[in-house]
Amino acid sequence: MSTIERLATIALVILGTQLTRHLSFWIFSKNNEPSWVKYLGKALCPAIFGFLLVYSLKGYGSTAWQAAAALGVTALLHIFKRQMLLSIAGGTLCYMLLVNLIG
Amino acid sequence: MPVSAQSQKAFKAAFRSTLPIMAGFLFLGSGYGLYMRSLGLEPWWPMLTSLLIYAGSMEFVTARLLLGAFDPIGAFLMTLAVNSRHVFYGLALLDSYQVPQKQYLIFGLCDETFSINSSAKVDEDINRGLFYTWVTALNQLYWLAGSTIGAFLWGLVSRVELKGLDFVCTALFAVIFLDSFLKEKSHASSTLGIVLSGACLFILGDGFILPALFLIVLALMLLHKPLGRFYEHD
Structure with missing residues (x-):
């Protein structure tokens, strides 16, 4: 791929990323937000936090018990x-110790 | 309050909230920079993509795309598939992001920034728009700094020695989930999030993201009547 083709590829990746980030804001503005969207906007957050946790745990198959302990x-x-900071630091430290010292 | 004092206050709160992300992004970002260099690309490629794409997992995919045959439509469709989850972040932030800095906030809406900005209880005397902007800008700076460090470390180190530091992002998501779980009046949404995502991952493997998010939205819509009263106020 030439440099120009690489830059064009990157431009389309940027376009796609921005499309996914802007879409909801384009469809619904504050004034035309139906009540079910208002409800969904609030009710969705805890579920997405759960989703992100599962999503981030996906890559730990080979160190499953260390990840579970951490x-x-x-x-x-x-x-x-x-x-928050103490919990995150403690958990991360525990995982690093387990994978480096015990393997 | 004068503008600079307001900005300083927002910066301090944002900096504190983003400390775990600093650790995670410097580490993961340098991994990305090293990875790009290992594919034979010059240092400015990871820097450019970190600054302008700014979507971690998609940047790793992009690195592979840059080495393949030129296929712009394929790259575009792949991006939509990998980043489709952002649509749901937008839905959850429709109200909070109605601030003057909205355009930049939407530009930089990655997983970690979403999790901080949607869960943070911003103090009354802190300007919310400024807080969100600092969180977004700091996270982007950490990621860019990480990938730049990685890009220039190539050749000096063969392997990053801090094995396991990537867990900091997982721990962040775990704490944000737990914190919201311990405070909420109804556990329905949290439970649905974990159970449906877990089930979809178990059944579908890597392609679980969109089905999981659609099922979550569907379940929440079906439960609008019984759950509505829990999600009426801020």
Whole structure:
């Protein structure tokens, strides 16, 4: 592929990405938002957080038990301490220790 | 409050919220920069794509596309498929993103930025538009910095030594999910999100994203009557 063809490919990837990000905002503006869209907008967030969690766990097949243990540590830290940064740092550290020291 | 003081306050809050993403993006971004270099591409390719595409998983796909035969339509359709989930982020942020900086916020709406901006309880005395903008800009800066570092590290290191640091993004999503779960009045939406995504992943494998999101929307629509009262107010 020539440089121009590469730049054209990148331009279309940018266009596609922006289309997916803008679409909902183009279809619904604040004034013509039907009540079911208002409901969906609010009700969707917790479900998407769940989806993102599953989506991000997808790649851990080969280190499944380490990921599960680290996830448990993250959850326990968060339930008892309720400090986002502490829970995230603790869980990540646990995962790194497990995959590097035990494998 | 003067404009600069307001901006500073928003910046501080945004910086704190994005710290885990700084760790994750510097690491994953440098992985992307190294990957692009390993394919024989010059450093400015990962920098350009990180700045303008700014959608992590799609950038890894783009790296492969740049080495194949020229197929712009295929690249466009592939992008729509990989990034279709953004449509649902937009739906969830329709109200919150009605601020003067809306155009840039939509431009930079990646998974991590969505998760911070849609879950953050912004203090009353912090300008919400400025907070969202700083979160978006900082995350983009971390990603760009990461891929730039990776692009120039190529040749100096054979392998990034911080094995497992990528878990920081998973931990972030886990904490955001749990935090919202512990506070919410109804667990219906959270439960649907986990169960339907998990089931679709189990049955369909890699192609689970769109079916999972469609099923979630469908289930929530069917439950509009019983669940409506839980999602009326901000």
